[in-house]
Amino acid sequence: GQSLEQPSEVTAVEGAIVQINCTYQTSGFYGLSWYQQHDGGAPTFLSYNGLDGLEETGRFSSFLSRSDSYGYLLLQELQMKDSASYFCAVRRGRRALTFGSGTRLQVQP
Amino acid sequence: DTGVSQDPRHKITKRGQNVTFRCDPISEHNRLYWYRQTLGQGPEFLTYFQNEAQLEKSRLLSDRFSAERPKGSFSTLEIQRTEQGDSAMYLCASSSGQNNQPQHFGDGTRLSIL
Numbered sequence: 001g002q003s004l005e006q007p008s009e010v011t012a013v014e015g016a017i018v019q020i021n022c023t024y025q026t027s028g029f030y031g032l033s034w035y036q037q038h039d040g041g042a043p044t045f046l047s048y049n050g051l052d053g054l055e056e057t058g059r060f061s062s063f064l065s066r067s068d069s070y071g072y073l074l075l076q077e078l079q080m081k082d083s084a085s086y087f088c089a090v091r092r093g094r095r096a097l098t099f100g101s102g103t104r105l106q107v108q109p
Numbered sequence: 110d111t112g113v114s115q116d117p118r119h120k121i122t123k124r125g126q127n128v129t130f131r132c133d134p135i136s137e138h139n140r141l142y143w144y145r146q147t148l149g150q151g152p153e154f155l156t157y158f159q160n161e162a163q164l165e166k167s168r169l170l171s172d173r174f175s176a177e178r179p180k181g182s183f184s185t186l187e188i189q190r191t192e193q194g195d196s197a198m199y200l201c202a203s204s205s206g207q208n209n210q211p212q213h214f215g216d217g218t219r220l221s222i223l
Contacts, residue, residue, distance in 0.1 A: 031209060042113075042200070043152065045211035087151045095165060096142055097212065099151030 002026040004088055004100035011106045012078055020073045020103045022088035030091035032064050032071045037102070038084045046086075047073065075105075083107045111135065113215035115201050121221045122191060129187045130218045134203030141184050142212060143176055144200040145169065152200050152214075158184060159206070188220075196222045 004024045012018040022032065031050040035043040047055055049064035049071060061074040075082055085104050089097040114133040122128055134141050139160050144152035155174070157165040160181040170176075173192075178184040188195055198219050202212040 033211065035214075042214040042216045043202075045213065048209060048211060050209055089151070092154065092165075095140070096154040096157050097152075098154065101149070102151050 002090055002092065002098040004090060004098065006086075006088055006100045006103045008101065009104045009106070011108060013108050014078055014080060016078050017074065017076050018078060018105065020075075020086050020088075020105070022071050022073075022100060024069050024071075024088070024090050024100075026069075026090050026098070028092075029066065032062070033089045033091070033097065034060075034062050034073045035087045035089060035099075036084050037087065043087065078107050080107050080109065113201055113203050113213050115199075115215035115218050117218055118216065119219045119221070121223065123223050124191055124193060126191055127187065127189045128191060128220060129185055130199055130201075130220075132184045132186070132201030132203075132215060134182070134184070134201070135213055136182075137205065138203035138213070139181065139206045140204045140212075141178055142202040142204075143184070143186050144202065144214075146198040146200055146217070147196075155186075155199075191220075191222050193222050196220055 006022045033048045034046040037043045047062035059076045064071040085102040087102045089099040116131045141158040143155040146152045158178040173189045176186045198217040200217045202214045204212045
């Protein structure tokens, strides 16, 4: 089976940097993805790590260590609009995703 | 670029009724997925299509659930004899056939069982 753990809530202030960690247990691993979901909205793809290391996309970066079964999402220069839930997900084989329970990020002024 | 479209956005029905949801994926995507999401949880995988072939079904997909993608384009998800526990957001996603391509989600259909 597969399971993912991530903090349930994180609070930070505008302009700050926040890191959301994700640890996973899986019988097969094909990469770690991150999705953002605003209340009432669709999950939106942010980043994917198939190999160890850091991937950077604008203000967002994601890191993966396969040996530690660990990854994180780093959000820089936080903005109010970044308040949302963030999900890590592992790929099941090369197809469907298994998601964590999500981390609710609250950005305060 | 037209994204993934789901219809209806909301469905309220009485327990025991049948419901059907539709998903129109991004046109060039041959992979289509259905997920279910309850409040405070991440999406849970239900089933996956590659073109018109249903290649994987979750154990969550009881025999009351059926999904089709008859022409490899749009898909329908039907729930028969709905139960209170079926209340959830039903999300559809699509992706291209290339490996490691992200899944693009629709806004979902929120099902409420009275």
